[in-house]
Amino acid sequence: MQEIEVQLSDWVFNAIRAKEVLTFHRDYFRLRKPIERRLYELARKHCGQKKEWRITLPVLQRKCGSSSTLREFRRLIQNIVDHDDEHAHIPDYGVRMDKDMVTFTNRGTMLEDQQSAGVPGFASVRLSPDALTDARSAAPGWDVYVLESEWRSWMADGGLDAPKNPDKAFLGFCKKWYERRGRP
Helix, strand or coil: CHHHHHHHHHHHHHHHHCCCCCCCCHHHHHCCCHHHHHHHHHHHHHCCCCCEEEEEHHHHHHHHCCCCCHHHHHHHHHHHHHHHHHHCCCCCEEEEEECCEEEEEECCCCHHHHHHCCCCCCCCCCCCHHHHHHHHHHCCCCCHHHHHHHHHHHHHHCCCCCCCCHHHHHHHHHHHHHHHHCCC
C-alpha cells in the first residue's frame, strides 16, 4: 500500500510540475458515485473544450476500470444518462447513450465557451498567451484559468469597463491575488 501511495504522489507531483493537471468544476466534488466522477474525469480529459466526444461502451468500460459485465455497465451508464437528462447532473458535460455509443456534449459552461458564445461584458477581452505565462509567475501554484475566471467575474461584479490593456490588468490582478492569498 505504501508503495502505491509513493507512486501516486510521484505521479501527481510530476503532473503538477509539467502543468498537466486539469481543473475540475466545483460541482465535481458533489458527485456521489465513483463512476459519475470517473465519467466527468474522462469527459474533461477527452472532450475538454470541444463540442462533443464519442466513445463506445466497451472502451468506456475499460477506461472506467469497471469489472462489471457489459450488460450491468450499460445499465449503470443508462441510469446516469437518465439522471443527467432530468437534472443536468454531470458538471460541464451532458451525457447520452445510443445503443453502445456514449456521447459527451460540452454544455458551454467553461470560460472559453462562454466567451465564444457571446457572454455579455467581457467576451471580447482577450488575453495573450504571454499574459497567461506571466500570470503563472505572478501567482505561483495557482491555475491561471481559474484566475482568469475570477478576474472576469471581479470585473463584471464591479461594473468595470473593459481594460485598455487586458494583459497588464490581468497581471496586476494576479499579483494582488497572490499577495492576499499566497500559495493554494
